[in-house]
Amino acid sequence: MPEAGAPRPAALRLALCPSEALVERGRGWVWDVQHFGQPARAFALRIDGRAVGYLNRCVHVPTELDWQPGEFLDTERRTILCSLHGAAYDPAHGQCVGGPCGRGRLTVIALDEDAQGVHWYPSRDTQPPPAAPLTDPHTTRTPDESQP
Ligand code: FES
Numbered sequence: 001m002p003e004a005g006a007p008r009p010a011a012l013r014l015a016l017c018p019s020e021a022l023v024e025r026g027r028g029w030v031w032d033v034q035h036f037g038q039p040a041r042a043f044a045l046r047i048d049g050r051a052v053g054y055l056n057r058c059v060h061v062p063t064e065l066d067w068q069p070g071e072f073l074d075t076e077r078r079t080i081l082c083s084l085h086g087a088a089y090d091p092a093h094g095q096c097v098g099g100p101c102g103r104g105r106l107t108v109i110a111l112d113e114d115a116q117g118v119h120w121y122p123s124r125d126t127q128p129p130p131a132a133p134l135t136d137p138h139t140t141r142t143p144d145e146s147q148p
Contacts, residue, residue, distance in 0.1 A: 012121065012122050013120075014119060014122065014128060015118075016044060016118045017044065019117050019118060022045065022051055025045070025046070025047065026045075028045050028066065029043060029045075029070070029118075030043045030056065030070055031043075031044075031120075033055070033109075033126050033127065033129060034128070035055060035107075035126050036125055039129065040056065040126075041064065042056055042109045042120070042126070043056050043070070044111060045073070047091045047092050051111045051118045052092065052094075053120055054094050055109060057106075057107065059101040059104030059105065059106065060085060060104070061084065063082075064083075067081070067083035078091075082099070082101070085099065086098075087099035089105075093108075107125075107126070109121075110123070
């Protein structure tokens, strides 16, 4: 336990994408996460100039939202539209605004943006996926297997 008055460790902040990858109400930037220890995906959009992030999971039924890979917004680019039953979410804050999502809200992934690009903050429930095992691309063996 840190001593009283000791500086708190900074929250884990991970690089996500270059700022230019998020165009105003354009395609989403999709990335892999673990949600409660299970593989899942998240996505980022630029809405009213701000980068916003959500777990790619509908509140109605836990399925992914995009109707084409990376396409989350309706044809008028106003709401996030679930591809399965048409739930509509306000992309600025993830609140359900129509359809079978009731009073639900998308799970927010905290993002920030600076001169280096867009970053995301893992939470207790949503973490980066475990690192892929190291492999030697020339032998396709793991490092341990390549030892004599
Ligand atoms: S699964 Fe999204 S509206 Fe039903």
